Amino acid sequence: MSGAQILPGTLDLLILKAVSLGPEHGYGVLQRLGQLSKGELQIEQGALYPALYRLEKQGLVRSEWGSSENNRRAKFYALTAAGRGRLSEELASWERLVEAMEQVLRSKALAR
Amino acid sequence: MREEMAAHLALRAADLEREGLAPAEAQRRARLEFGATEHYKEECREAAGYRLADELGADLRDAARALRRSPAFTAIACAVLGLVLAADLVAFAFADAWLLRPLPFDGAQRHVELVVTAGDQRQTALERERGLRLLQGAASVLDQGYVFDDRRFTIGGAVPRRAHAAVVSGGYFDLLRPAVAHGRAFGPRAGLADSEPVLVLSHSGWQRLADAAPDVIGRSLLVDGVAFTVVGVLAESVTGLEPVVPDFWLPAPAAERLLAARGEAWTYAVGALLRPGATAEQAAAALTAALRAEPGTGPRAAFVESRTTLLREGRDLAPLTASLILAFVLVTAVAAANLTGLHLARAAARRRDVALRAALGASRARLLRPLLVEGVLVGLLAFGLAWALSSSAIAGLQGAMFSLVTQAGMVVSPVAISARVAVAGAVVGLAVAVLGSLLPALQATRVDLRSGFTRDGAWFGGRVSAGRLRGGLVVAQVAASVILLVGAGLIARNAARADDLDVGFELAGVVDLNAERADPALAERLRERPDVRGAGASLFTPLAGFLPRVDATVDGTRLRLGFNAVDANFFDTLGIALRRGRGLAAADAGTAVVVVSENTARLLWPGRDPLGRTLELELDEAAPRRFEVVGVVADVASGFFFQGRDTSAVYLPGRFGEAGVDNLLVRVAGDAHAALPPLREACATEGLLCEPWTLADLFGRQRVPFTVLARIALGLGSLALGLACLGLHGQVAFAVAQATREIGVRMALGATRGGVLGSVLGDAARRAAIGIALGALPCLALSALLASRVPQLQAFDAFVYALVPLALLAAATAAALPPALRAASVDPLVALREE
Numbered sequence: 003m004s005g006a007q008i009l010p011g012t013l014d015l016l017i018l019k020a021v022s023l024g025p026e027h028g029y030g031v032l033q034r035l036g037q038l039s040k041g042e043l044q045i046e047q048g049a050l051y052p053a054l055y056r057l058e059k060q061g062l063v064r065s066e067w068g069s070s071e072n073n074r075r076a077k078f079y080a081l082t083a084a085g086r087g088r089l090s091e092e093l094a095s096w097e098r099l100v101e102a103m104e105q106v107l108r109s110k111a112l113a114r
Numbered sequence: 115m116r117e118e119m120a121a122h123l124a125l126r127a128a129d130l131e132r133e134g135l136a137p138a139e140a141q142r143r144a145r146l147e148f149g150a151t152e153h154y155k156e157e158c159r160e161a162a163g164y165r166l167a168d169e170l171g172a173d174l175r176d177a178a179r180a181l182r183r184s185p186a187f188t189a190i191a192c193a194v195l196g197l198v199l200a201a202d203l204v205a206f207a208f209a210d211a212w213l214l215r216p217l218p219f220d221g222a223q224r225h226v227e228l229v230v231t232a233g234d235q236r237q238t239a240l241e242r243e244r245g246l247r248l249l250q251g252a253a254s255v256l257d258q259g260y261v262f263d264d265r266r267f268t269i270g271g272a273v274p275r276r277a278h279a280a281v282v283s284g285g286y287f288d289l290l291r292p293a294v295a296h297g298r299a300f301g302p303r304a305g306l307a308d309s310e311p312v313l314v315l316s317h318s319g320w321q322r323l324a325d326a327a328p329d330v331i332g333r334s335l336l337v338d339g340v341a342f343t344v345v346g347v348l349a350e351s352v353t354g355l356e357p358v359v360p361d362f363w364l365p366a367p368a369a370e371r372l373l374a375a376r377g378e379a380w381t382y383a384v385g386a387l388l389r390p391g392a393t394a395e396q397a398a399a400a401l402t403a404a405l406r407a408e409p410g411t412g413p414r415a416a417f418v419e420s421r422t423t424l425l426r427e428g429r430d431l432a433p434l435t436a437s438l439i440l441a442f443v444l445v446t447a448v449a450a451a452n453l454t455g456l457h458l459a460r461a462a463a464r465r466r467d468v469a470l471r472a473a474l475g476a477s478r479a480r481l482l483r484p485l486l487v488e489g490v491l492v493g494l495l496a497f498g499l500a501w502a503l504s505s506s507a508i509a510g511l512q513g514a515m516f517s518l519v520t521q522a523g524m525v526v527s528p529v530a531i532s533a534r535v536a537v538a539g540a541v542v543g544l545a546v547a548v549l550g551s552l553l554p555a556l557q558a559t560r561v562d563l564r565s566g567f568t569r570d571g572a573w574f575g576g577r578v579s580a581g582r583l584r585g586g587l588v589v590a591q592v593a594a595s596v597i598l599l600v601g602a603g604l605i606a607r608n609a610a611r612a613d614d615l616d617v618g619f620e621l622a623g624v625v626d627l628n629a630e631r632a633d634p635a636l637a638e639r640l641r642e643r644p645d646v647r648g649a650g651a652s653l654f655t656p657l658a659g660f661l662p663r664v665d666a667t668v669d670g671t672r673l674r675l676g677f678n679a680v681d682a683n684f685f686d687t688l689g690i691a692l693r694r695g696r697g698l699a700a701a702d703a704g705t706a707v708v709v710v711s712e713n714t715a716r717l718l719w720p721g722r723d724p725l726g727r728t729l730e731l732e733l734d735e736a737a738p739r740r741f742e743v744v745g746v747v748a749d750v751a752s753g754f755f756f757q758g759r760d761t762s763a764v765y766l767p768g769r770f771g772e773a774g775v776d777n778l779l780v781r782v783a784g785d786a787h788a789a790l791p792p793l794r795e796a797c798a799t800e801g802l803l804c805e806p807w808t809l810a811d812l813f814g815r816q817r818v819p820f821t822v823l824a825r826i827a828l829g830l831g832s833l834a835l836g837l838a839c840l841g842l843h844g845q846v847a848f849a850v851a852q853a854t855r856e857i858g859v860r861m862a863l864g865a866t867r868g869g870v871l872g873s874v875l876g877d878a879a880r881r882a883a884i885g886i887a888l889g890a891l892p893c894l895a896l897s898a899l900l901a902s903r904v905p906q907l908q909a910f911d912a913f914v915y916a917l918v919p920l921a922l923l924a925a926a927t928a929a930a931l932p933p934a935l936r937a938a939s940v941d942p943l944v945a946l947r948e949e
Contacts, residue, residue, distance in 0.1 A: 028118060029125040047126070048149035051119065052157035059162055072128060076121045 007044050013053050015096060016043070018081065018089040021063055025080040027070055028054060054079060062088050115158055123148060170487065177488040181495075184460070190844075191456050191492045194837055195546060196499030198449035201830060203504035203531055203539040204511060205442050210538075211529045212425045213435070217355055219290050221387045226256075226397065226418035228384040230405065235663070239263075239381035242283065242366055244408070248416065249384065251404025255392040256418075260285035261366060261382035264356065268630045268803045269323055270336025276630075276805055277323060278524055279313075279337075280360035281369040281382070287314075289387070290352070295320075297331040297346030300365055311342045311368040317350035318525045319361030337364070338372045338630070355385075357424050359525040385421070394418050424527065433903070434823075441601065441830050444594045446546060448834045451587040451594075452841045453550030457489065458584050459848045461558035468558050478559055485555035486548060493547025497540050504539075505531045515822045553583075581852070584845045585881055591838035592885025592926065596918060598834050600893045602827030603914035604900075608907050609820035611755065617657065617813070618750030618759050620689040623647070623786050624809040625793060626655055627778040629802050632771035636800045637778055643796065645789060647781040650687030651770035653679040655777045657813050660753030661760055667730040667738065668718050675714065676752070676760050677731070679768035679775050685709075685747055687781050695725045695745035702744075702767035709745040711763040731764070741766070755816055779809070786810065835922065838885070839929035846878050847933035857937055858945025871938040878930030879923060886919045 008016065020026065020034045028050055035043055057063045062085035070076040081089070123144045130140035145151075159165055181188040216222035228248065230237050240248070242261050249259035261283045269277045280286075287299040299314050313335065315324060324330040324344070334341040342364070353359040370380050388397060398417035405416050461468075468481055508529060516526050531539075629636065632651070640649050654661060661676030682700040685692065698709055708729070715724040724746055730738040741764075749759040768775035782789035786808040797804035850857070857870055893915075901909035 027121070027125075029122045046149050047122070047147050048119075048151065048154035051115075051154050052161045055158045055161035070121065070125060072125070074121050074124060075117065076125075077118045 195496035199500035489551025593889035596889025598831035650684035882926035
């Protein structure tokens with residue numbers, strides 16, 4: 003796997019987005035992010051879990067034990083109402099950031 | 115977490131295998147891609163907030179290890195707190211059982227008892243019919259009514275014995291709904307005049323009277339010679355509504371048939387539940403209306419008093435309860451102060467350790483936590499000790515405290531360390547433990563890195579040294595001990611005054627026969643015995659209680675006078691001196707003459723001759739009767755010893771066995787106790803059961819409350835004194851250990867061993883003296899309060915006020931002696947080389 007390292011501070015946003023598409027276990031979240039980014043986003047696998055625990059503690063996701071596709075016991079994470087709210091806030095601020103970054107990075111010259 | 119990560123690795127490995135890797139290689143790759151598992155686990159724990167729990171667990175392990183490393187500190191701290199906590203637990207258990215726990219039935223909060231009043235006289239004992247009629251009249255506000263009385267009966271058998279019974283109407287068990295071990299309780303119909311006589315045994319009665327026979331149901335017991343069928347045995351948990359547990363319960367009407375044979379009138383306490391929403395005022399109004407609707411004279415008003423617990427909440431009880439609570443709070447505070455002193459000394463020894471950790475960057479909270487955890491651990495250990503101590507000792511303590519009551523054959527409702535008592539004790543224990551370790555922990559962690567390595571800490575911005583703080587704690591402990599010991603001393607001294615009281619007659623050699631019924635033939639037979647000097651009878655036995663009052667009119671003035679009815683032999687038998695006129699003769703019985711006491715004569719006709727004067731007495735609900743005074747006798751004491759001799763006593767002439775003049779008093783030659791068995795046998799040959807006791811013992815029983823209180827106060831006081839001495843010892847020992855170098859310098863400069871000893875001891879004595887002075891002030895204030903409330907008590911006892919301070923001073927000096935001797939034996943060469 004090769005691709006871009008994710009920007010610091012954006013892991014939470016990515017997890018919230020992945021989980022918003024439906025309950026998923028940790029490995030599934032990684033797979034989903036891999037598929038969505040066509041393998042471009044690189045996340046250190048272990049780092050996912052502290053982030054998931056933090057989000058759960060904040061009440062943005064909730065977890066439930068279930069069984070995975072190959073019948074292994076796995077913990078499934080789902081978005082809570084608070085998580086949904088946070089996701090839309092974060093998305094809005096992300097878009098503002100991207101827009102601002104683009105304007106700065108793509109400008110040809112300063113208007114005098 | 116482990117499972118979750120393992121699942122992740124397995125899923126990843128499976129995917130890698132599908133991509134064509136060998137299983138072993140796939141697993142290795144999965145682990146590599148995942149990264150440092152343990153590191154992420156740690157991060158997860160922190161993210162999820164498990165970190166605090168982990169750290170606390172580590173602190174707990176550290177604290178346990180630290181406590182194991184200093185067994186002396188641990189043992190002393192646990193003993194200090196454990197002993198005091200055990201005392202607290204016992205106090206909680208009694209308070210819970212008698213004052214706090216609601217009576218054992220639904221709606222106990224609405225339970226009330228009836229009181230009727232006539233003038234200023236309160237009456238709580240009513241005839242059954244009247245009580246039930248009143249309840250009926252107030253049925254709109256009162257519910258579940260019953261009548262209750264406790265009586266003693268003779269139970270027949272191979273060895274007849276006296277037993278304690280509760281006589282109740284059927285409503286009593288309707289209210290109580292008791293748990294039944296065998297058979298059944300009786301319902302409202304059981305006591306009807308035409309029904310079979312039945313009884314229900316309590317668990318203790320079942321053991322005492324039926325030898326715990328499982329087939330007791332259906333058997334009959336002879337109660338005062340009448341067969342009653344046992345229909346049930348109640349569960350052990352059912353102990354009735356009074357502190358004294360009855361041996362059995364009798365239905366009131368059936369029991370009244372027994373009483374008719376004794377010639378006694380029945381009166382009962384009347385209880386009921388307020389209907390939900392009804393108030394005591396409404397009940398009083400309804401009862402008063404019902405009372406006024408009755409024909410005849412007598413009480414004209416009624417009200418109800420709430421009773422929700424085993425002991426009636428009386429105003430008389432409040433100061434007693436308050437002082438007991440104060441005493442226990444004081445002892446607990448002493449334990450807290452002592453614990454603080456112990457922790458302070460320990461913290462000082464650990465300053466280097468703490469300073470080192472602070473230098474390595476530990477936060478204040480992080481430094482504080484292990485110290486507090488250690489305090490909590492001490493609290494838990496102490497609580498365990500206290501729980502074990504109090505659970506095993508409470509039955510014995512109760513027995514010792516009420517020995518005089520149980521000697522009279524009564525079973526006192528057992529008190530145990532229940533779960534809620536234990537929880538209350540644990541809360542107090544942990545609070546004291548945390549409090550005791552908080553100040554020292556705060557001090558220990560307020561490190562200045564430099565000073566932390568060099569000297570003992572300081573308080574309040576450096577103005578108060580830790581040494582002085584420890585000294586202050588010792589002073590406070592001594593002060594608390596003074597208060598408790600002076601209290602104990604005052605109670606004990608007042609109880610001892612009973613010995614000094616001249617009761618007005620010759621107490622020694624008088625026996626109250628306490629026969630099951632009055633038999634004039636027995637009296638005659640006894641008088642013929644060579645070991646009997648005389649036998650006289652009375653309505654009320656002297657020293658058994660304050661004489662009841664009767665309304666009197668003398669020369670147009672209405673007042674209330676104490677009265678008694680006695681037979682012709684009474685004054686001679688007791689040795690009550692005749693002062694004027696004549697005593698009462700057998701022929702006087704039923705005539706209109708009386709003998710009065712000297713105090714009565716002085717009260718009614720000061721400076722004039724009482725003989726031949728008349729007074730009107732309202733003895734019953736009939737018209738007042740006029741009596742002529744034919745004699746004056748010496749004053750005697752009827753009531754509590756500290757009340758002194760009766761202020762008034764009017765003796766009506768009576769005859770033994772008539773009109774309630776049933777108490778036969780016998781004067782024996784020689785030792786009264788030795789005479790008891792022959793007297794009992796003399797009764798038995800007449801076919802009577804007697805349980806004679808000496809009047810001296812009866813007098814002793816009066817002291818029970820004082821003795822109990824004195825024992826509690828003395829126990830707590832000794833505990834506090836022991837703790838204070840321990841604290842002082844520790845404080846002096848610590849100061850000596852800290853100042854070894856300084857002492858060495860002083861000795862090198864020429865100080866003598868005697869001088870060092872004197873200076874250390876003097877310092878300790880000075881602390882004790884300050885504590886004594888501080889403790890004496892509230893004592894004097896309490897004494898003044900007591901003197902104003904109960905003038906009969908001796909509140910300022912010079913002996914107590916002199917002895918307690920001296921004893922404390924001596925104890926304190928003795929406690930300081932071992933470390934002082936150690937200080938005096940410091941070798942200057944060794945001390946100076948030490949650093």
